[in-house]
Amino acid sequence: MLKEIHEQPRALKDTMLGRLEEERIVLQEVDLTLEELAQINKVYIVACGTAWHAGLVGKTLIERWARLPVEVDIASEFRYRSPLVDEHTLVVVVSQSGETADTLAALREAKNRGARVVAVTNVVGSTVSREAHDVIFTWAGPEIAVASTKAYTTQLEGMVLLGLYLAQVKGTLSSKKIGEVISALKKIPAQAQEVLDQESLIKELAKSFVNVEDAFFIGRSLDWAVAMEGSLKLKEISYIHAEAYAAGELKHGTLALITENTPVIALATQRDVYDKTISNVKEVKARDARVIGLTYKGNTSLTKSVDHVIYIPETLDELSPILTVIPLQLLSYYVSVARGCDVDKPRNLAKSVTVE
Numbered sequence: 001m002l003k004e005i006h007e008q009p010r011a012l013k014d015t016m017l018g019r020l021e022e023e024r025i026v027l028q029e030v031d032l033t034l035e036e037l038a039q040i041n042k043v044y045i046v047a048c049g050t051a052w053h054a055g056l057v058g059k060t061l062i063e064r065w066a067r068l069p070v071e072v073d074i075a076s077e078f079r080y081r082s083p084l085v086d087e088h089t090l091v092v093v094v095s096q097s098g099e100t101a102d103t104l105a106a107l108r109e110a111k112n113r114g115a116r117v118v119a120v121t122n123v124v125g126s127t128v129s130r131e132a133h134d135v136i137f138t139w140a141g142p143e144i145a146v147a148s149t150k151a152y153t154t155q156l157e158g159m160v161l162l163g164l165y166l167a168q169v170k171g172t173l174s175s176k177k178i179g180e181v182i183s184a185l186k187k188i189p190a191q192a193q194e195v196l197d198q199e200s201l202i203k204e205l206a207k208s209f210v211n212v213e214d215a216f217f218i219g220r221s222l223d224w225a226v227a228m229e230g231s232l233k234l235k236e237i238s239y240i241h242a243e244a245y246a247a248g249e250l251k252h253g254t255l256a257l258i259t260e261n262t263p264v265i266a267l268a269t270q271r272d273v274y275d276k277t278i279s280n281v282k283e284v285k286a287r288d289a290r291v292i293g294l295t296y297k298g299n300t301s302l303t304k305s306v307d308h309v310i311y312i313p314e315t316l317d318e319l320s321p322i323l324t325v326i327p328l329q330l331l332s333y334y335v336s337v338a339r340g341c342d343v344d345k346p347r348n349l350a351k352s353v354t355v356e
Helices: 002-006 008-016 034-038 049-066 101-112 127-131 150-170 175-196 199-209 222-238 247-252 271-285 317-338
Strands: 042-047 070-074 089-095 116-121 134-137 214-219 241-246 263-267 290-296 308-312
Touching: 002 008, 002 317, 008 150, 008 175, 034 150, 042 049, 042 101, 049 070, 049 089, 049 150, 049 222, 049 317, 089 101, 089 150, 101 116, 101 127, 116 127, 116 150, 134 150, 150 175, 150 317, 175 308, 175 317, 199 308, 199 317, 214 222, 214 247, 214 271, 222 241, 222 263, 222 317, 241 247, 247 271, 263 271, 263 317, 271 290, 290 317, 308 317
Parallel strands: 042 070, 042 089, 089 116, 116 134, 214 241, 214 263, 263 290, 290 308
Antiparallel strands: none
16 A cells, blocks of 8 residues: 555656646547537536545536536445436546446446446456446556555546546636646646655654544545545544544534544645634634644644644645645555554455445
8 A cells, every 4th residue: 555655646647648738638538529518417426435535526626617517426326316317417437446336337327328428447448448438547557455545646637637628628718727727737746746755744643543543534625525535544444433524514513523632634725715624623623632734835824723734735726635635545554554454455345346
């Protein structure tokens, strides 16, 4: 797992290779015309587990950039609830292996209902890649550890590429704006390495989690989606009970669980809701929680409200999920090692879920 965490700068660079021009996205595997997109009135993103968390980020990006309504569905629920899918629906299925049984079943259900299907997958020749109409391959390379790391961050990158591509075809973003995002995206691999260079700090923070039984992750907007992935990483390899909440929901029950020294990881990278997030952080600190904050380098105001801060390089808010998840991966890894867990093969879990 640690090896794969450190492979992320390379994987992120490979996934964007040949797909970025100065002010234009090039996705040769996807062939959606303006006429075809004009017929699309709704997007579903369907996935399981970590890939579902990538879909939550994709929802915000597609809605914000391409101005299409997006619903994110868990694949195991999608086909059993008679989804409102027809020939005017674009369905995006996300699967690292391309063989996830529930996701594959959802893909087939969508096709049977007449939808156009785009797959985001890491494996060339996989069933999902063969059966989808269009494919965006994530060039993460083989991922062996059960807990997904580099496959997830490249899926996020795939969502960025798809969101920009749809906006480009529809004309909902100017070439200049697309160019700004592309320019920021090109910096992401080097910035990911900057985050990895803080490994010793995160390893030290992990020591305080050794005897913890509960942990909470909070954030707003895209930070909430990343909080869910961070929570999943911690619980699946360290066996600590971890939950993620939209920070604004704390007063609706969750604060009852916050007691003295309860660890809370607070993500604060979304500028439009930053002040709101800080208000929520103060609420958990008032209950004597121990708070680790994540924010952009140069933002010193967060230090007043938390016990420790992990900084990521400054980027566009839409791209921050690629960077904020890396410290959470490292934290989960080192907590798991400190607790004596089998990091690469956590109990009761398998890498590719191919049985429904």
